[in-house]
Amino acid sequence: MTQKVVNQNGAMSQSSEHTYYSLLGLHPSASVIEIRRAYRELSKLYHPDTTDLPATVAITKFQQLNEAYATLSNPERRFVYDQKIGYSRFGVIQPPPDLNRPVSPSHYWSKSAYLDASDRPLSAGEIFALFILGLTFLACLLLAIFIGLTRGEGAFQTQLHQPTSTVQQITIHNPGSS
Numbered sequence: 720m721t722q723k724v725v726n727q728n729g730a731m732s733q734s735s736e737h738t739y740y741s742l743l744g745l746h747p748s749a750s751v752i753e754i755r756r757a758y759r760e761l762s763k764l765y766h767p768d769t770t771d772l773p774a775t776v777a778i779t780k781f782q783q784l785n786e787a788y789a790t791l792s793n794p795e796r797r798f799v800y801d802q803k804i805g806y807s808r809f810g811v812i813q814p815p816p817d818l819n820r821p822v823s824p825s826h827y828w829s830k831s832a833y834l835d836a837s838d839r840p841l842s843a844g845e846i847f848a849l850f851i852l853g854l855t856f857l858a859c860l861l862l863a864i865f866i867g868l869t870r871g872e873g874a875f876q877t878q879l880h881q882p883t884s885t886v887q888q889i890t891i892h893n894p895g896s897s
Contacts, residue, residue, distance in 0.1 A: 738804055739787035747806040751792065758788040 740747050743757040761784050763769060767777040790796045841849070 739791055739800065742783055742787045743791070747801060747804075754788065754791050758784060758792075762788075 738747075740749065743749075743754065743761060745753060745757055749757075762781065765772070765777055765780040765784060767774055767781060770777045772780070790800050
């Protein structure tokens with residue numbers, strides 16, 4: 720893959736170097752999550768302590784991966800790098816470089832069908848928690864209805880009259896004190 724570089728005259732020129740995106744196997748529109756995932760997979764593959772490659776090759780490749788990840792994971796540095804290679808997310812809409820190429824199903828940049836990382840199906844644990852929450856709400860509703868039906872109107876009425884004292888009742892009902 721070639722790298723587009725803007726020369727001093729402002730014209731685009733092709734460089735034989737690989738871009739950080741091609742080094743990580745990503746498209747320039749890759750999300751931060753995709754960049755992190757690709758870096759982790761490749762760093763496990765090329766780490767000098769875990770690879771079968773010669774140490775010099777592994778160290779060189781691992782350093783390149785670290786440099787690519789350091790640049791692409793920082794938003795400011797990534798923006799400057801994208802301008803350097805001629806890729807723009809903002810401003811002028813540019814036609815994709817593979818516009819005239821036939822579509823091939825083996826060429827997918829994103830492994831996820833979801834554009835937004837937060838837009839995903841619920842996990843089994845989340846569905847269970849929602850189920851328990853719904854059961855709790857239903858139980859509270861049924862309890863309120865049960866209490867309302869068993870107590871009826873009496874639950875809303877208050878006693879307004881004061882009971883008379885026992886001394887007054889005795890003196891009132893005593894036949895010998897007329």
